[in-house]
Amino acid sequence: MSLLDKHEAYRSAYQAIRDTGADPFNVRFEAVNSPSEGVLNGKPMILLGTNNYLGLTFDESCISASSEALNRFGTGTTGSRIANGSFGGHHELEAAIAKFYGRRHAMTFTTGYQANLGVLSTLVGRGDHLLLDADSHASLYDGSRLGHAEVIRFRHNDPDDLRKRLQRLKGSPGKSLIVAEGIYSMLGDAAPLREFVEVKKEMGAYLLVDEAHSLGVLGEKGRGLAEAQDVEKDVDVIVGTFSKSLGAIGGFCVSDIEGFDVLRVVCRPYMFTASLPPSVVASTLQALHIVQTQPQLRHRLIANAQRLYEGLKTLGFQVGPQCNPIVAVAVPEPGLAVAVWKTLLDKGVYLNLALPPATPDSVPLLRSSVSAAHTPEQIDRVLAVFAEVGEAFGLILSPRQRASARS
Amino acid sequence: MGVLQMDSVTDLTVRQIGRTASQVMQKTVEVTAASNIGRDLGIDSLTLMNIVMELEDTFELSIPLDRLADVETVGDLAALINDLRVRA
Numbered sequence: 001m002s003l004l005d006k007h008e009a010y011r012s013a014y015q016a017i018r019d020t021g022a023d024p025f026n027v028r029f030e031a032v033n034s035p036s037e038g039v040l041n042g043k044p045m046i047l048l049g050t051n052n053y054l055g056l057t058f059d060e061s062c063i064s065a066s067s068e069a070l071n072r073f074g075t076g077t078t079g080s081r082i083a084n085g086s087f088g089g090h091h092e093l094e095a096a097i098a099k100f101y102g103r104r105h106a107m108t109f110t111t112g113y114q115a116n117l118g119v120l121s122t123l124v125g126r127g128d129h130l131l132l133d134a135d136s137h138a139s140l141y142d143g144s145r146l147g148h149a150e151v152i153r154f155r156h157n158d159p160d161d162l163r164k165r166l167q168r169l170k171g172s173p174g175k176s177l178i179v180a181e182g183i184y185s186m187l188g189d190a191a192p193l194r195e196f197v198e199v200k201k202e203m204g205a206y207l208l209v210d211e212a213h214s215l216g217v218l219g220e221k222g223r224g225l226a227e228a229q230d231v232e233k234d235v236d237v238i239v240g241t242f243s244k245s246l247g248a249i250g251g252f253c254v255s256d257i258e259g260f261d262v263l264r265v266v267c268r269p270y271m272f273t274a275s276l277p278p279s280v281v282a283s284t285l286q287a288l289h290i291v292q293t294q295p296q297l298r299h300r301l302i303a304n305a306q307r308l309y310e311g312l313k314t315l316g317f318q319v320g321p322q323c324n325p326i327v328a329v330a331v332p333e334p335g336l337a338v339a340v341w342k343t344l345l346d347k348g349v350y351l352n353l354a355l356p357p358a359t360p361d362s363v364p365l366l367r368s369s370v371s372a373a374h375t376p377e378q379i380d381r382v383l384a385v386f387a388e389v390g391e392a393f394g395l396i397l398s399p400r401q402r403a404s405a406r407s
Numbered sequence: 408m409g410v411l412q413m414d415s416v417t418d419l420t421v422r423q424i425g426r427t428a429s430q431v432m433q434k435t436v437e438v439t440a441a442s443n444i445g446r447d448l449g450i451d452s453l454t455l456m457n458i459v460m461e462l463e464d465t466f467e468l469s470i471p472l473d474r475l476a477d478v479e480t481v482g483d484l485a486a487l488i489n490d491l492r493v494r495a
Contacts, residue, residue: 129471134460150471153460168469357453 020335022342024353034058035373040350046378048368049351053217053325054297055373056247056290062283066248069282077275082264089281096288097252101223101238105260108252110273112212112241113139115251118269119239120179121147123208127174131162131205133191135184135360140210146269149177156184156360159195166203176205182214182225186359186367188326190214190225197234208237216245216291217325222298246287248280301325301372304379308370311383316396328354329366329386331395337364340393347385420485427461440482448481462488468495 031039035055098106109115120143128149135156155161180191211224219227242250309323318330331337341353356362390396425438
């Protein structure tokens with residue numbers, strides 16, 4: 001008998017995967033040489049599962065800003081901002097994010113996960129309602145559990161379903177906060193924000209958008225989906241992360257809500273954790289500057305995403321509903337998904353394996369994230385490997401079968 | 408309501424949960440009030456939330472996810488639904 005016996009179902013499912021000789025949840029890189037290349041099991045890998053959208057992890061200006069801060073301010077802050085105080089960089093970063101989004105207030109967190117825990121658990125409370133898109137990220141679900149609001153789930157990207165569920169809450173006191181994501185992390189689809197804004201106005205609710213995967217990716221200025229759909233003034237709160245397009249770690253929240261600063265003394269995931277190290281703050285500030293001054297990175301990213309998405313679709317793979325830098329291929333069954341994932345790895349392509357219940361509709365996914373750092377040749381190499389492996393496992397037809405199916 | 412009537416209301420709700428679970432899981436699921444949702448029926452957290460979303464539409468009410476923390480059996484879920492229906 002072990003204390004952990006309650007997790008037996010997960011333990012045995014994980015063991016069954018490992019018994020096939022693959023360990024998708026414990027990949028160990030021997031080297032990461034650039035945003036798009038690494039070494040695994042002695043073999044060179046194309047990295048296609050990093051969320052490193054703009055490829056800034058190895059940007060020289062980010063590295064030098066970070067090392068200068070490291071030398072000047074040391075390795076860590078060793079405490080939370082309310083107890084140990086803030087460094088100049090924390091204020092500078094918050095001012096820069098607020099300015100970038102054109103908002104009055106910004107607050108940073110030590111991770112994006114904590115930003116969602118903090119914001120969801122404090123914006124709404126007892127007697128209020130939280131309306132979560134069904135495909136919301138785990139951090140949003142966990143944030144909803146940390147707070148005391150009533151949590152209602154609506155069908156993914158479905159404004160009519162959202163309206164119906166808000167109507168059921170009519171007459172009950174309390175505020176309602178709708179939660180959606182810029183780009184969903186599993187299938188890469190975007191939220192219909194314009195329609196959500198209509199529902200929000202009609203029902204007198206508030207709207208929060210998590211731009212974790214869309215900051216630096218969508219919109220003319222890289223502010224994300226709300227900018228791309230021209231609804232920024234109707235989005236009450238935006239949360240996001242520094243760990244993807246900005247190449248570091250950390251989370252943030254921006255808003256024009258009156259009295260915002262009270263969050264600093266009520267938001268526990270902000271209050272009771274050590275603040276971001278100065279070196280991380282410095283590279284993030286520089287990366288945010290690059291997002292604003294180098295739109296060509298975004299254009300290259302989108303071109304790469306199209307090359308991969310259209311390429312996979314043409315080969316006959318079942319991809320997500322929209323083309324974005326997250327490109328997911330559906331595989332009918334978990335065992336098959338593990339085998340395909342491992343074969344792709346053996347052939348030099350690293351991407352993420354996502355298994356139910358972490359995926360929408362319990363469909364196993366081979367999840368890629370494209371970077372501006374990928375070359376067209378790398379994407380083509382990935383497509384060639386996908387074609388070979390997909391045919392071998394019967395996920396797609398061979399060129400000959402495709403030709404005869406057409407005739 | 409008398410004890411007998413209360414029982415039959417619970418019975419009807421349990422039967423509806425069985426129908427909805429079968430529909431969401433795309434296979435026949437035999438349930439009783441005593442069925443443990445995770446252990447006996449093999450329903451994971453996501454599937455349970457999907458079943459609850461369908462039940463909200465069937466019964467035209469809101470079933471807040473935070474109320475599911477105490478739900479272990481089909482009977483618990485039926486009791487929660489009946490409680491919410493009385494309040495609605």
